[in-house]
Amino acid sequence: MKLNLNIQPLSSWITATKEPLLISGPCSAETEDQLVATAHLLKNTGRVTALRAGIWKPRTRPGEFEGIGSIGLEWLKRAKAETGLPTAVEVATAKHVEEALAAGVDILWVGARSTANPFTVQEIADALKGHDVPVMVKNPVNPDISLWIGAIERINNAGITKLAAIHRGFSSYEKSAFRNEPMWDIAIHLKTLAPHLPIICDPSHISGNRDLIGYVSQKALDLDMQGLMIESHIDPSVAWTDAKQQVTPAALSDLIDHLTLRKPDTNNAQVNDKLAELRNNIDKIDDLLIQKIAERMKIAEQIGTYKKENNITILQVNRWDEILNKRVNYGKALKLSPDFTEKLLELLHTESIRRQTEIMNEGQAAGQQAEKLTHV
Structure with a gap:
């Protein structure tokens, strides 16, 4: 806003x-x-x-x-x-x-x-x-x-x-x-x-x-x-x-x-056309990224349901360490800075844990609400 x-x-x-x-x-x-x-x-x-x-x-x-x-x-x-x-x-x-x-x-x-x-x-x-x-x-x-x-x-x-x-x-x-x-x-x-x-x-x-x-x-x-x-x-x-x-x-x-002054935009039509083309490519990739992240979260929710049914804890440190090490090294190979890759993974991991936590607590929250109603 x-x-x-x-x-x-x-x-x-x-x-x-x-x-x-x-x-x-x-x-x-x-x-x-x-x-x-x-x-x-x-x-x-x-x-x-x-x-x-x-x-x-x-x-x-x-x-x-x-x-x-x-x-x-x-x-x-x-x-x-x-x-x-x-x-x-x-x-x-x-x-x-x-x-x-x-x-x-x-x-x-x-x-x-x-x-x-x-x-x-x-x-x-x-x-x-x-x-x-x-x-x-x-x-x-x-x-x-x-x-x-x-x-x-x-x-x-x-x-x-x-x-x-x-x-x-x-x-x-x-x-x-x-x-x-x-x-x-x-x-x-x-x-x-x-x-x-x-x-x-x-x-x-x-x-x-x-x-x-x-x-x-x-x-x-x-x-x-x-x-x-x-x-x-x-x-x-x-x-x-x-x-x-x-x-x-x-x-x-x-x-x-010795400072170089650059402008936020230009009147050069050829430059603007090229920028528009490149930005359009970024927009397409961004749309695909968001789509793939949404798919990832759906799988995280399925994992949360499976963990709940089998009484498995949400956080498994060994699995997180494995993901972090593997993906950071993969990012390095693709010219991504380790700091960027790690921060991105932490955001994804935090959101996955949040969603799995909601699934774990669904029944408990409903039970607590029902118990409150019986005591009214």
Whole structure:
């Protein structure tokens, strides 16, 4: 089901002189000179659409640098006056919203930690009522699309129509090359639920390492995300927060120059005809897949009936291990990734168990209902 959001297109509230749309600036505003100097260098690249800076920093542990505070808003005003760049800051409380708007900040965003708490989001939403300001909502720390959607809806219900989502990756216990796992499928799911909601990628927080920012940025653009938020510092080696994931303005410009921009569609009739032919082939295979899955489930139900009649347990671990090993190896031979094959098999197995469980419990459920009736 599509989300019922009242939103304006991105082009109505932010103007990109060049593609891709790029929001950039230091992770934290540290000093007035650092922020203003960085802003001038970013402006000179001719690439940056808006200047971002962390003013209030929600840190994991006390004692870490938690942002310069409200004085940083005055520095942002100066940077905006000298460069003409619109400004963007993160807000986590109603007071942040009030101070940022009073200082003339152009764009606000709700951070990942705030998105995870509906009480915090509602406080921010209440403070936004009556204001015509663009707001971007980062995904929550954990991979929970409902929390992300809920935060977006709360902000939209407050009357904010200039709205976008920010994909910054998700926490995971599994160690990988990324600071936060991209989990692109969640962002894609949001895009399918809200096709008109702009999604901007934050490669800095996904990567946690400047060497991966280019790769993540290209992936985001290939998935038709509307822009990028990349942290940039005049001298990342001395940054007070997240030094490893920030790039210099010059490096940022070079990174953007090496990205390939692709369009979601084309006016080339020959290309469109070929795509239509290939998509038609996929549609036929998808129909056949669903038909075969339905046939598989019918057999699973027959197995469930047979197990019930012969008092055999639903789950037989040895059989499942045999299926998993055999099919994963078969998938490998057919150039399918083991991870994909295993996830597909787990979905099929879960549905088979659900159906067999229903069959096992049919008589029991009817008996319980009859017993209830006799005691009425």
